[in-house]
Amino acid sequence: MTRRLHREVLWLVLLLLTPCAVGLGQELAIEDAAVYTSPDAPLRSHVNIVIHHGVIASVGEQVRIPKGIQTISCNGCVVLAGFWNAHVHFMEPKWNDAAHQPAERLTRQLSEMVTHSGFTTVVDTGSDVENTVALRKRLESGEVLGPRVFTAGIPLYPAHALPYYLADVPAEIKAKLGQPDTAEDAKSLVDKNRAAGADLLKLFTGSIVSPNRITPMKVEIARAAAEEEHKGGGLVFSHSSNLEGTKVAIDAGVDVLAHTPEVTHGIDEAVLRDMITRHMTIIPTLKLFSQDHDIAEIRGLDYRFHQRGGRLVYGTDTGFLPDYDQGEEFRQLMAAGFTFRDVLEMLTTAPAALFHLSQREGKVMPGMRGDLTVLSDDPASGGPEAFTKVRDTVRGGVVIWSADK
Ligand SMILES: [Zn+2]
Incomplete structure (x- = not known):
């Protein structure tokens, strides 16, 4: 086995042994959100977002949130990539x-x-x-x-x-x-x-x-x-x-x-x-x-x-x-x-x-990484301060910071 292959196999084993590695099995939903799916998209309201295995699975007004999944109730929040x-x-x-x-x-x-x-x-x-x-x-x-x-x-x-x-x-x-x-x-x-x-x-x-x-x-x-x-x-x-x-x-x-x-x-x-x-x-x-x-x-x-x-x-x-x-x-x-x-x-x-990652991130769309920034204010009307009013930071479907905690 070459050294490189050896290293890759080792990585795979390590990954399988690490149950909470970011991106593996991370499930989260955000309910009734206002969302800018990309910088040039209009604001969409009453949207549900479901993240499955650390990746955005669905975004939409009609999206059903699976039972038992950790859910953030948006309550006036604005979701951005x-x-x-x-x-x-x-x-x-x-x-x-x-x-x-x-x-x-x-x-x-x-x-x-x-x-x-x-x-x-x-x-x-x-x-x-x-x-x-x-x-x-x-x-x-x-x-x-x-x-x-x-x-x-x-x-x-x-x-x-x-x-x-x-x-x-x-x-x-x-x-x-x-x-x-x-x-x-x-x-x-x-x-x-x-x-x-x-x-x-x-x-x-x-x-x-x-x-x-x-x-x-x-x-x-x-x-x-x-x-x-x-x-x-x-x-x-x-x-x-x-x-x-x-x-x-x-x-x-x-x-x-x-x-x-x-x-x-x-x-x-x-x-x-x-x-x-x-x-x-x-x-x-x-x-x-x-x-x-x-x-x-x-x-x-x-x-x-x-x-x-x-x-x-x-x-x-x-x-x-x-x-x-x-x-x-x-x-x-x-x-x-x-x-x-x-x-x-x-x-x-x-x-x-x-960073040549546009295919997988930067927007709130199915197939993109489950990385989201949730604000309590809309920067369209709230001015520069709105960008600092962070409510939740979500990486790969995991809440890594929340204003509630
Ligand atoms: Zn520097």
């Missing part, structure tokens, strides 16, 4: 030793950080890869309740140019941060990260080395790293910071800017067109910049990108930002000009498309 937050970090000390912490404690920490905001999937864009993979294993077994986690593992920085805001990071963590000097170094760091379980790559193509100075990554190093990641099938995210860092990202084949470039100077129509032609995505993270004097310009850049056909995906740097509240991000997005339907797209169908 499960939200994504495509920029978080499991880097605070409280996540250390995720392999051995009590399950209840991890579940509580996850609810405080992400699940109480309705996130059924999060993308960790930089953390200690072994630790985050250990956390994910416990989530996937069903022992810890929380979102699906994709992780970038350990990011790559330009050589000798760590961001100034990492100054206080402990020396043993700093020693792990990749700062490749050559294309070969970059490739081997990417391979090591993927072997440890990372799903994607994060590059600092523009590293903020002091409050007023940004050091770009050499384009040949960024390109070598991105090509290596793409060979393994992963997406490449970058923190580009300014025009120079954004150009490196474009030239290197980066897929996603993990932030709006904070220094917008020189990012003109031609640069935006270039990014859109290359199918690049932007994660706004506007709350992070909300104290900047030029926040209106940063917001404006996102909106122009959107108007010209660029894809934006919701993300907030939660976990780097110690304040987990999502309200400011929604307020900033709507101040930029985005409608509630645009924001819903950023939370659901856009990230599903980015």
Whole structure:
């Protein structure tokens, strides 16, 4: 038996031995709900939803709820596809030793950080890869309740140019941060990260080395790293910071800017067109910049990108930002000009498309994953705050957070 086959058989056995693995045998119904089945669909009322084996089985006004199934009575709620937050970090000390912490404690920490905001999937864009993979294993077994986690593992920085805001990071963590000097170094760091379980790559193509100075990554190093990641099938995210860092990202084949470039100077129509032609995505993270004097310009850049056909995906740097509240991000997005339907797209169908998962998730339709975010208010009329009024978070037919509890 080959090693690969061996591993697959082992996985199958483990899966069969794990009765509560997410997606297996998860049954749930939601009764008399108002539903946005997708960001561009009209609101439907008095709808029943049945999830069977973790997958949406039926959605409709005439759908019968099977006897004995766990049922959420909607009572004025609004059901949406499960939200994504495509920029978080499991880097605070409280996540250390995720392999051995009590399950209840991890579940509580996850609810405080992400699940109480309705996130059924999060993308960790930089953390200690072994630790985050250990956390994910416990989530996937069903022992810890929380979102699906994709992780970038350990990011790559330009050589000798760590961001100034990492100054206080402990020396043993700093020693792990990749700062490749050559294309070969970059490739081997990417391979090591993927072997440890990372799903994607994060590059600092523009590293903020002091409050007023940004050091770009050499384009040949960024390109070598991105090509290596793409060979393994992963997406490449970058923190580009300014025009120079954004150009490196474009030239290197980066897929996603993990932030709006904070220094917008020189990012003109031609640069935006270039990014859109290359199918690049932007994660706004506007709350992070909300104290900047030029926040209106940063917001404006996102909106122009959107108007010209660029894809934006919701993300907030939660976990780097110690304040987990999502309200400011929604307020900033709507101040930029985005409608509630645009924001819903950023939370659901856009990230599903980015991760090539549109066939199976992002909408409330039969055959899609049973990932749902249940609000107590309708964002069409309730404004940006409505997105934060989460009543239940459902992942694969399992209620992973509820305001009632
Ligand atoms: Zn971040």
